Amino acid sequence: MSTIEKSIDVRTPARTAYNQWTQFEQFPNFMDGVVSVQQMDNKRLHWCTKIGGIEKDFDVEITEQIPDKRIAWRSLSGAPNAGVVTFHSLTAETTRIMLQMEYEPDGVVESAGDMLGVASHRVKGDLERFKEFIESRGTETGAWRGKVEHHD
Numbered sequence: 001m002s003t004i005e006k007s008i009d010v011r012t013p014a015r016t017a018y019n020q021w022t023q024f025e026q027f028p029n030f031m032d033g034v035v036s037v038q039q040m041d042n043k044r045l046h047w048c049t050k051i052g053g054i055e056k057d058f059d060v061e062i063t064e065q066i067p068d069k070r071i072a073w074r075s076l077s078g079a080p081n082a083g084v085v086t087f088h089s090l091t092a093e094t095t096r097i098m099l100q101m102e103y104e105p106d107g108v109v110e111s112a113g114d115m116l117g118v119a120s121h122r123v124k125g126d127l128e129r130f131k132e133f134i135e136s137r138g139t140e141t142g143a144w145r146g147k148v149e150h151h152d
Contacts, residue, residue, distance in 0.1 A: 006123050006127055008096070012095060013092060014068050018069070018087045019143035024039050033122065034049055058079070065147055083102060085097060
């Protein structure tokens with residue numbers, strides 16, 4: 001498994017940043033290679049991606065969700081991946097978003113790209129585009145304030 005850890009500070013309250021992040025179907029607006037994300041229910045998402053000309057579909061389960069604090073997930077299909085995104089109030093109007101993700105590169109091309117830091121660079125770009133998206137709007141496109149309890 002490979003690990004990526006990235007963070008970014010955004011000029012918006014933690015509640016606003018968190019609310020926007022819960023709008024999974026908006027991810028193609030700022031995540032490179034994400035064609036669509038369909039929310040199946042409160043805990044399951046279906047992702048369609050196209051990266052390097054290769055299309056992949058996979059399902060993800062939200063394993064923990066605490067409003068304004070964290071969202072954790074794990075893959076249910078496709079290449080194994082799991083992670084957590086956390087929201088930390090630095091000031092009333094500034095939030096640090098921290099993303100930690102573990103994933104298994106799928107095949108020779110992804111393994112080579114992983115060694116070159118391609119996935120890490122993509123995540124960094126996604127966070128920068130999220131920052132631009134939320135700061136330029138000034139408000140979230142929606143919110144889901146429900147909670148998903150972590151169970152082992």
